[in-house]
Amino acid sequence: MTWVLVLGAVWTVLAVLLALVVGRAVRTADRRQAADAALVPDFVPAEWTAAPPVTRQ
Secondary structure, three states: OHHHHHHHHHHHHHHHHHHHHHHHHHHHHHHHHHHHHHHOOOOOOHHHHOOOOOOOO
16 A cells, blocks of 8 residues: 555656646747747738638528
8 A cells, every 4th residue: 555655646746847847848938939029020910810700691
C-alpha cells in the first residue's frame, strides 16, 4: 500500500512541475507575440477580413 502513496506523490509533483513549465511557455509565447505584433501595423479594417453573413433564401 505504501508504494501507491509514493507513486501518487511522485505523480502529483511531476504534474505540478509540468503545469508550471507549460504555463511559463504560454506566458513567454504571449509576450513574444505581443512584441512582434507591435512592430508591423495592420491597416486592413476588421470588416474586410470578417466572414460574410450567412443568408438563407
